[in-house]
Amino acid sequence: MAEQRRPTRGTYGVLAIPVAVLTVLFVVPFGMMVATSFYHRIEGGFYEPAFELNSWQRLFSDVFLERAAFSIGISLVAGAICIGIAFPFTYFLTRMRRRPHVALLILVLSALSLSEVIVGFTWSVLLGRAAGISNILVWIGLMDEAAAYQPSFVAVLLGLSYIAFPYCVLTLYPSLTRLDREITEAAQTLGASPWRTFRTVVVPMSRPIILAGFLLVFVFTLGSYLIAAILGKPEHWTLSVYISDQASFNANVPFAAAMAIFLTALSLAVVGIVTLIETRTRRES
């Protein structure tokens, strides 16, 4: 990259345009949302400027804390499942020949570009009574009668893992392509089996990116809306579903805003930890 030039007045003029757009359409709306969380809710779906802490007090109610804990819990489990499968998968992927390598990447990217509503729909078909797995089992004679496996906790977990898996692969992918083959070959020359090399060399070397990937997937699943809405019962709803439900159908925008700020703080904290891990790893290498 060329040496950076000194900015002129024209430079600031060019820079001002995107910064103004982002300020007006992101920073200002966010500020308004913070203000709204203190507004007074009027029955019937509206709200008026005021300063009250009702919405914030509701954040400390048992119902909300239970929701938040469930949401965080299921996202952690989905994140762990994803990283557990995505890490070996991505490792093998980066050691394949060009053709299968690109083909698998296209499959992952195609899964990534599926709308959540479509993922929710496909799993609800697959786990449903009408045309799902159980029908295949009945058809080949393993089961007597078709059964529905959704809505359920496991269905939500499967759906979340499905939408998060491609993201997981893509966060691990850049650093796993940089893993020098000579290192693993050295371990094998010294007599380690490929499995032992993987377990004692590759995994420990990649610990920071595994953790970073896990946390990013956690934030991602925390933001998922449709999976829980389609594949779960209300008790399986995530915070995002709860927030949009309050913002649209229950028409309690101030409470939705307070929950959204809670979610922002949680996500920012996790992103902050990831950035810390990454800077520390870069300094060490």
Add this chain to the structure above:
Amino acid sequence: MRTLKWTVTTLTVAFLLAPLLVVAIVSINENRYMDFPPEGFSVSWYTALWTDAGWRNSIVRSVTIAGASAGVAVLVATPLAYVLRAYRIRLAPLLYALGILPFMLPPVISALGMQVFWNATGHVGRIENVILAHGVFFSTLPLVAISLAMETMDPSLREAAHTLGANPRTTFRTITFPLLVPSMITGYAAAFVLSLNEYIISFLVAGFSVETLPIKIFNSLRYGFTPTIAAVTVAFIVVAATVFTFAAMFGNLLRFLGADVDQLERNA
């Protein structure tokens, strides 16, 4: 290890493909209701996507939003990425973070912010609101792609232009900009595909008046499954796979995804 490799790869591919296959089978089922094994073969659910005005309108609406908002995203991202990398700007990390933040946070946060914002302006339920909301939310994708291109650009090219007497403006027009175009296209494509699929922002910003394709799918799910939904799903998957296959053939897909291509060649 070899067994592990094949088990993991096969199971993952099966996991990624399974729901897609079931839906593909359902989409060509002749019957109005979904069942398995399918009875008869029919492409009528595909033609219904275009002949049914409701489905056609929401497809057109979603493509319009995706096309326009990806344009907004590239227009916001290009000057930001260029100036932050080419010039010494104080607060550069902060301004870059401003471009990354909307996309890093769960989308429901942008969605609710936008809802409150447009409510306050009184300009509600309009398609341009969704376009602007998507444009800002997805500007992160071209921003990352273009910044990466700025970083990996060979500095001697711009220095040579400068030595040959080109002023900064000419250098930008004849050297830097043409080199950025591929990343702008990649960023546009990524923003386009994700906008096409986005639900929660569209829903909270203008969901009751602007029915995009994902909203239409979700609304029809409530009235029971029809094979039309399966058909639209298959159409979506085909479009996405085609876009990425083209990107792999004509663009540098692996590098865009962050691969160290030279190391890969050595490892293969």
